[in-house]
Structures are given as structure tokens and as C-alpha cells.
Amino acid sequence: MALSTRTSDVTCRWVWEAPDPRSGDGHDLDFTGVAFDGGDFTGAVFSGGMVRFSGAVFSGSTVHFVGAAFSSGTVSFTGAAFSGSTVHFVGAAFSSGTVSFTGAVFSDSRVSFVNAVFSGGTLDFSAADGAMPSGLAVSGTQPHATGLILPQAWLRPTP
Template identity: 65%
Template sequence: MWLVAPVSLILVAMLAYGLYHGVDAFLTAENPGKKPVSGQDNIKTTVTALTLVGAVLAALYAYRKQLLDEGASHRADATQLAERYTKAAEQLGHDQAAVRLAGVYAMARLADDWEEQRQVCINVLCAYLRMPYETDTSAEGYMKGEREVRLTIIRTIRDRLQDPDRAATWCGHDLDFTGAVFDGGDFAGARFTGGMVRFSGATFSNGAVDFDDAKFSGGTVSFGGATFSGGFVDFSTATFSGSRVSFNHALFSGSRVMFGAATFSGGTINFIRATFSSGMVDFEVAEFSGSRVSFNFAAFSGSNLKFGGTRLSGGTVSFNSATFSGGTVDFNSALVHAACTIVWGPLPAIPANQP
């Protein structure tokens, strides 16, 4: 301080001296042959110039101070958010189900508040569902209250996928449920818009998983290699518009998968090399317009596939190279427009308006 203050005063004095003589020379040049400019006028002009320079310097200082304050505030917020993340993660790993439930809500609130790391928080909740899960209450690894924790995570995700225009929406973010075990869950009304949604290798056993009135628009949804070994998976009244949905290599064994009254407009839904060994997949009263549905190389042995009352006004439904060794494929009362093509086996495509 004792060094900076004198130096600053000397610099100000030198600036004032330079300005004074500069102003005197300028005013004299502007008034050639006239009465010399008085020292008082020079001083006034110099003081005005110094005041202007001081104001500019003060503004720069204030701006710099504001940036420093904002940076400090941002670092403080980041530190607080990081502490909240650590605490929520610790709660999710707690032995007691009630504490884990608190961790679910804490992580979800943090994702809403922390846009920069929202995907990371979503990843943590999805990773929880991917952890080993024992559904048998008599098994050694069964954890009391765990089912409620997992159902709460699913509801929490669903609630934040309801409106793409909502502030802090989770629509468009990646959701990775690869290998997860579902014995229930409610995704009703969710809006899967963009991003990658993975149920690859997931197991749907018992309970009901509800995608009723869900909307899939753009992006990719994969159920590739998933196992439907029981329970009920409901896509009734869901809308698929321009998205890619894959059930490739999925196994349907004893479950009911319902697409009743669903709407498919554009995009693709593939069951390539899927295995239908029992149970039912129901597209009754669904509407297809310009989309492609492929059961190519699928194996049907004892399951029921229903297209009763379905309206096909465009696109293609293909069973190319599919094998049937039991079960039924039912198009009873289906309304097939000439613009739609149904492909069977290795035969060439047959326009739907021909016998």
C-alpha cells in the first residue's frame, strides 16, 4: 500500500501535467492570432478530461469487480451443487430403503437445478436401476423396500418427461436402462423426444410396465435383446412418429405386450430375429401410416400376434424369412390400404389390395 499509493499519485500528477500542456497547445492552435488562452481555462479543461478518464477507469474497475464477484458466486454455487451431489449419492447407497428414497428425490432436484450436469444426475438414477435386483422375496439377495425405491425412480423420470417445453425438462436426454430388471413401472404419458433411450437386454418379469399414451418422436429407442418373460407391457395409445424403435433379438416368453390403438406415422419398428415362444403381442386397432414394421427372420412358436382391426394406410409390414411352428398371426378385420405392402416369407412383395 505504501508503495502503490505514492506511485499512483505521481502517475496522476504526470497525467495532469501532460494534459494541462496538451490542452494549452491545442487551445492555442485553435485560436491563432487571438488572445492567449488563460491558465484558468486550461485548468478547467484539464480537470474535465481527468474527470472523464477517472469515470472510465471507475467503470472498468466496477465491471472487473462484478466479473470477479460473479466468478466467486459461480464457484460457490458449483461447490454447493457438488456437495449436494455427494450427499445424494451417499443416500442412494445407504442400507435403509427410506434413506435411498430421500436420495432419489435429492438427486432429481439436483438435476433440475444443475443444468450443466443434468445428464450426469440422470445417469446416476438410471445406473441405480441397472444394478443387480432380486425380485424373489425368499431369495438371499432380496432387499426389503427396494422395489419401492426403483418404482419411485421410474415415476421421477416419467414426471420430468411430460412436457418438452417445461423448464428443466429431461426430454431429449439419454436414458440408459441396459440390462435393468423391471417388475413394474409407470412411464405413462412420457415424451421421448430425441436422445437415445436404451432398454437393451432389460428383463420385464411380472408386474406391469406402462407406456400408455407415451410419445416417441425422433431419436432411437432400443429394446434389443430384451426379455419379456412375464407380466404386462403396455404401449396402448402410444404415438410413434419419426422414431426408430427396435425389439431386435428380443425374447417374448409368457408376457403380454400391447400396442392397441397405438399410432405409427413414419419411422420404423423392428422385431428382426425376435423370438415369440408364448404369450401375446397385440397391435389391435393400431394405425400405421407411412411407417415400416419388420418381423424379418423372427421365430414364432406358440405365441399370438394380433393385428385385428388395425388400419394400415401406408408403409410396409414385413414377415420376410420369418418362421412359424405354432401360434397365430391374426389380421382379422384389418383395413389395409393399397398404399401398404405386406411381405410374407421369401415371396415377393404382394400389394395389399390383391388376394
């Protein structure tokens, strides 16, 4: 299915409507370069396959990944821009596979990983720029979870 370069809540819901409206299990989905003006991936299951949000723009809207499960496979937000948006990964579970925010830019946005569970896999923010999303607490110079890779600028210096 080809998506336009701009999508809305309706389009996001439609994409997830078969066979299980919240499962990308084993499927490849490509949202590369899409400008999101809203969306709801609440409870989505990203397991196996490749899902790309590379170069996507999250601007002036709210997008929910609340309670989403990321296990096996790869989800890429590489080079995505979060500008003036609210994006919730609240309560999301990262248990295996790779989720990459490499080179993503966080500018004047509220991106939250509060209450997210990190129990395996890799969550990679290397080379990300801007303010660190909430919920990615660090202790000294180390991220709070194994497999969480943060840019040096986000790590707090040890006093």
C-alpha cells in the first residue's frame, strides 16, 4: 500500500485494520518520510519484520504508542523529526529486537517513555539531537537499562 507523504489519524487506523488492528507481527510496514498530524498505535505489537518511520516528521500533533510491544524484528525512527509534537511511548515494552532513533531530532516536543519497560533488545538513540525524552533516566554516566544507547550529551556528568 502506498501512503501519501502526509497522514492522519484515519490513515493510521486504517493501516492497522487487518487481520489484527494492533499487530504488525512479522510484517514490513514503511512510513518513511511520512508527516504525522496525529495517530494512535496504542497497544500495537511490533514483532518480527521491519517497520520504518525513518525520516518521518511528528509535528504539531499527538501520536500514541502507549502500551505498544516491541519484540524481535526492527523498528526504525532513524532521522525522524519530533518538532512541536507530543509522542507517548508510555508503558511501552521493549523486550528484544532493535528500535533505532539514531540521528533523530527532538525539538520543542514532549516525547515520553515514562513507565516503559526495558527487558532486552536495543533501544538506540546514538547521534540523536535535542532534548532527551522523559523516562530515559540516567544514573551518573550510564543509561538506566541495558541495551539503551544514548548520545553523550544526554548523559549526566558524575559529580
